[in-house]
Amino acid sequence: MRKSVLIVTCLLSVALIVLLYGIRSAGLSRGSIDLNHRMISFLGQNGAASHPPGTPYKVVIDPGHGGKDRGATGASGNFEKDFTLRLALKVEELAKKETEIEVHLTRTDDRFISSADRERPKLANDLGADLFISIHGNTYEDASVSGTETYYYHDDSLPLAEIMQKHVVQGSGFRDRGVKKENYFVVKDTEMPAVLIETGYLTNPQEEAQMLGDEAQYRIAGSILDGIKEYLQLD
Numbered sequence: 001m002r003k004s005v006l007i008v009t010c011l012l013s014v015a016l017i018v019l020l021y022g023i024r025s026a027g028l029s030r031g032s033i034d035l036n037h038r039m040i041s042f043l044g045q046n047g048a049a050s051h052p053p054g055t056p057y058k059v060v061i062d063p064g065h066g067g068k069d070r071g072a073t074g075a076s077g078n079f080e081k082d083f084t085l086r087l088a089l090k091v092e093e094l095a096k097k098e099t100e101i102e103v104h105l106t107r108t109d110d111r112f113i114s115s116a117d118r119e120r121p122k123l124a125n126d127l128g129a130d131l132f133i134s135i136h137g138n139t140y141e142d143a144s145v146s147g148t149e150t151y152y153y154h155d156d157s158l159p160l161a162e163i164m165q166k167h168v169v170q171g172s173g174f175r176d177r178g179v180k181k182e183n184y185f186v187v188k189d190t191e192m193p194a195v196l197i198e199t200g201y202l203t204n205p206q207e208e209a210q211m212l213g214d215e216a217q218y219r220i221a222g223s224i225l226d227g228i229k230e231y232l233q234l235d
Helices: 002-025 035-043 080-095 119-127 155-172 205-211 214-231
Strands: 057-063 101-105 131-138 148-152 176-181 194-201
Touching: 057 080, 057 119, 057 214, 080 101, 080 131, 080 214, 101 119, 101 214, 119 131, 131 214, 148 155, 155 176, 155 194, 155 214, 194 205, 205 214
Parallel strands: 057 101, 057 131, 131 194, 148 176
Antiparallel strands: 148 194
16 A cells, blocks of 8 residues: 555656646746746646636726826827826726726826836736736837737737737727737736737827827727737637
């Protein structure tokens, strides 16, 4: 009997070592995230399989810029900070109908948030959020440039980026500029899958006119929520 228990114990130990080695070899680890978090990300499909049953997913929606940080100035003279806040509030409004999603905003008014203090990712990390989505409006010196693009940094955020890009392009109807990897601190310093969505170009007069309208904003907000639900595998 003792010999059987010893054999089973040894086999389990070997299996655990192989699993841990496989996780490290897969390149899923990040220096700022503990091993337990990495194992959950590796074993859970899109992070959904390991989520505690009966508790809502915590999703942080980050309206870019705010206060003295105006962001881009659109073709009409409107500021990016106002567009991102209006869109984020619509995402929150729509998400209130979803019992399995709990939305938290990094700001709910025209408040300045310091980039130097890394307040946005810190809020999400301290909250233990499941997802982080930063909303922006793009800018370029050539007013004819248009389209939607989504940024990520860590490899485990790529599936979320691809899903969000697909849905936001469908919701906005704008040109698909693709998914890109970039060293933005809001997607680098977060300890959960995180993306930054450049919804469209505020410096493009036609695109900006749609982005500032409530109808298009509700469509885009709905597409962001649809992307969240697909990633989390919610009906």
